[in-house]
Amino acid sequence: MKRPACKCLLVHLLVLLSNPENLALNGSVTQSSTYSTWEASNAIDGVRYGPDASTYCSSTSSESDPWWRLDLLDVYNISTVIITAHDDYMAETSGAEIRIGNSLDNNGNNNPICAVTPDPVTNNTVSYSCGVMVGRYVNVVMTGRTSYLTLCEVEIYGTENLAFRGTATQSSTYYNWEVQHAIDGVRYGDVSTYCAGTESESNPWWRLDLLDVYNISTVIITAHDDYMGEINGAEIRIGNSLDNNGNNNSICAVTPDPLPGNTVSLSCGVMEGRYVNVILSGRTSYLTLCELEVYGSENLGFKGTATQSSAYSLTWTALHAIDGVSNGPDPDPGTYCSSTANESDPWWSLNLLDVYNISTVIITARPDCCVDQTNGAEIRIGNSLENNGNNNPICAVTSDHLTDNTVTYSCHGMVGRYVNVVMTGRTSVFSLCEVEVYGTGNS
Numbered sequence: 001m002k003r004p005a006c007k008c009l010l011v012h013l014l015v016l017l018s019n020p021e022n023l024a025l026n027g028s029v030t031q032s033s034t035y036s037t038w039e040a041s042n043a044i045d046g047v048r049y050g051p052d053a054s055t056y057c058s059s060t061s062s063e064s065d066p067w068w069r070l071d072l073l074d075v076y077n078i079s080t081v082i083i084t085a086h087d088d089y090m091a092e093t094s095g096a097e098i099r100i101g102n103s104l105d106n107n108g109n110n111n112p113i114c115a116v117t118p119d120p121v122t123n124n125t126v127s128y129s130c131g132v133m134v135g136r137y138v139n140v141v142m143t144g145r146t147s148y149l150t151l152c153e154v155e156i157y158g159t160e161n162l163a164f165r166g167t168a169t170q171s172s173t174y175y176n177w178e179v180q181h182a183i184d185g186v187r188y189g190d191v192s193t194y195c196a197g198t199e200s201e202s203n204p205w206w207r208l209d210l211l212d213v214y215n216i217s218t219v220i221i222t223a224h225d226d227y228m229g230e231i232n233g234a235e236i237r238i239g240n241s242l243d244n245n246g247n248n249n250s251i252c253a254v255t256p257d258p259l260p261g262n263t264v265s266l267s268c269g270v271m272e273g274r275y276v277n278v279i280l281s282g283r284t285s286y287l288t289l290c291e292l293e294v295y296g297s298e299n300l301g302f303k304g305t306a307t308q309s310s311a312y313s314l315t316w317t318a319l320h321a322i323d324g325v326s327n328g329p330d331p332d333p334g335t336y337c338s339s340t341a342n343e344s345d346p347w348w349s350l351n352l353l354d355v356y357n358i359s360t361v362i363i364t365a366r367p368d369c370c371v372d373q374t375n376g377a378e379i380r381i382g383n384s385l386e387n388n389g390n391n392n393p394i395c396a397v398t399s400d401h402l403t404d405n406t407v408t409y410s411c412h413g414m415v416g417r418y419v420n421v422v423m424t425g426r427t428s429v430f431s432l433c434e435v436e437v438y439g440t441g442n443s
């Protein structure tokens with residue numbers, strides 16, 4: 001079935017906007033030794049699972065301190081590493097250190113540790129959060145062990161400080177405390193060359209224009225040691241309005257008073273906006289801001305694991321619906337979509353491994369045909385595994401895939417660990433090319 005070219009472009013654009021890029025795919029790899037045909041590069045071939053492990057997993061020989069190293073060829077800010085082990089060889093991925101940095105000392109195995117894989121590893125695919133670590137090399141090393149080291153896939157996701165895309169303005173400028181110093185990437189440094197500051201005045205403010213609308217989840221502000229009192233109790237406001245210079249947009253957070261430290265991370269849930277303002281409302285003061293960083297919201301689907309009632313064939317695995325690929329480039333959708341067999345009440349279930357307050361679920365149907373294999377399914381969210389999770393409350397029923405492959409469903413404030421998509425009361429093949437979930441931690 002052919003679709004108009006403009007639609008294809010739109011789908012590709014949505015993919016680019018909604019899926020962070022797996023930085024590993026562009027890197028080059030090496031390992032301490034290679035067992036048979038289990039090449040180091042098999043761990044960055046984009047294939048987590050398959051019928052013949054020797055064609056898609058890497059492995060060293062059994063040796064002491066085996067290691068695998070990825071060279072990203074450039075320095076990145078890395079937030080997440082996802083490692084997939086092989087079912088039959090979980091012990092050969094267990095207790096391994098994930099190290100990230102710029103040094104090649106000891107083959108890169110002396111760089112700082114992001115995380116250590118569980119010992120034993122029990123889930124094939126596990127996501128490790130590194131906060132923000134900077135580096136060109138990502139090593140996986142079994143320090144102090146004699147073992148094979150087997151990795152079926154290593155994925156690396158970076159973070160982007162959206163503030164670097166914008167321009168800034170402030171209510172006034174004190175001496176050479178220029179406005180853009182707060183988005184120059186320098187949190188700490190020489191006095192007056194890296195912080196923004198206003199004159200002492202009433203309601204001083206600073207504003208970032210991102211030049212486009214984003215969904216924002218986190219704002220990190222850094223104060224100056226000597227002037228912590230000039231950014232405490234400040235309102236962080238986010239939105240699309242320039243009324244009152246943007247200072248009437250909704251409040252994401254108010255900075256603590258007093259500040260617990262120079263750098264404070266503020267969570268906004270998910271707020272949509274082009275402008276990020278900082279204002280000392282109702283005060284007469286200088287406003288001093290050394291750095292303001294803005295981070296977008298993330299697809300929680302990448303944190304989870306997925307299962308389905310059955311598989312249409314070996315290739316159409318449940319995990320394809322959370323692989324970050326919603327359309328091609330491979331012409332065979334079986335390489336990036338999930339599908340059940342033709343059966344009654346087919347279902348797909350995402351386990352987020354933690355409870356979240358979910359705002360949005362975005363579902364992409366097959367691009368090549370068969371949207372009826374996705375339409376009319378219930379999206380259910382909750383914490384119960386009764387009936388495989390298919391008894392949890394309903395957020396929405398899928399529709400509209402006939403006119404749009406990718407459809408956004410709003411589930412405002414539904415809390416749960418499981419996101420199921422189920423065709424209750426139907427006998428059908430059930431396919432999903434991508435399921436994205438956005439929301440906030442429910443602490």
Ligand SMILES: *[C@@H]1O[C@H](CO)[C@@H](O)[C@H](O)[C@H]1NC(C)=O
Pocket residue numbers: 021023026
């Ligand atoms: C990876 O390579 C592709 C194709 O050459 C390119 O389009 C993409 O921008 C690269 N990604 C990064 C992070 O460099």
Ligand SMILES: *[C@@H]1O[C@H](CO)[C@@H](O)[C@H](O)[C@H]1NC(C)=O
Pocket residue numbers: 122123353
């Ligand atoms: C996967 O990990 C989760 C959380 O870490 C755990 O509760 C669950 O039992 C694991 N699943 C399997 C099959 O081991």
Ligand SMILES: *[C@@H]1O[C@H](CO)[C@@H](O)[C@H](O)[C@H]1NC(C)=O
Pocket residue numbers: 075076077134161184185186293
């Ligand atoms: C990493 O993030 C920091 C802080 O936002 C920034 O200063 C630095 O330039 C970033 N590094 C890279 C390599 O993107």
Ligand SMILES: *[C@@H]1O[C@H](CO)[C@@H](O)[C@H](O)[C@H]1NC(C)=O
Pocket residue numbers: 213214215270272359360408438
């Ligand atoms: C922000 O997220 C909502 C769903 O929560 C979505 O409808 C909207 O398109 C997103 N906005 C942007 C700019 O990405």
Ligand SMILES: *[C@@H]1O[C@H](CO)[C@@H](O)[C@H](O)[C@H]1NC(C)=O
Pocket residue numbers: 243244248
């Ligand atoms: C901004 O909000 C204040 C306080 O709520 C209100 O008095 C003022 O009229 C608003 N300004 C604009 C331009 O909307």
Ligand SMILES: *[C@@H]1O[C@H](CO)[C@@H](O)[C@H](O)[C@H]1NC(C)=O
Pocket residue numbers: 269357412413414415442
């Ligand atoms: C979920 O988040 C929404 C705001 O995004 C909030 O109104 C609601 O109370 C939250 N629900 C729970 C149970 O935390």
Ligand SMILES: *[C@@H]1O[C@H](CO)[C@@H](O)[C@H](O)[C@H]1NC(C)=O
Pocket residue numbers: 342343427428429
């Ligand atoms: C699935 O089975 C039903 C009932 O036997 C049948 O009507 C339908 O055509 C089948 N669908 C496919 C795609 O084979």
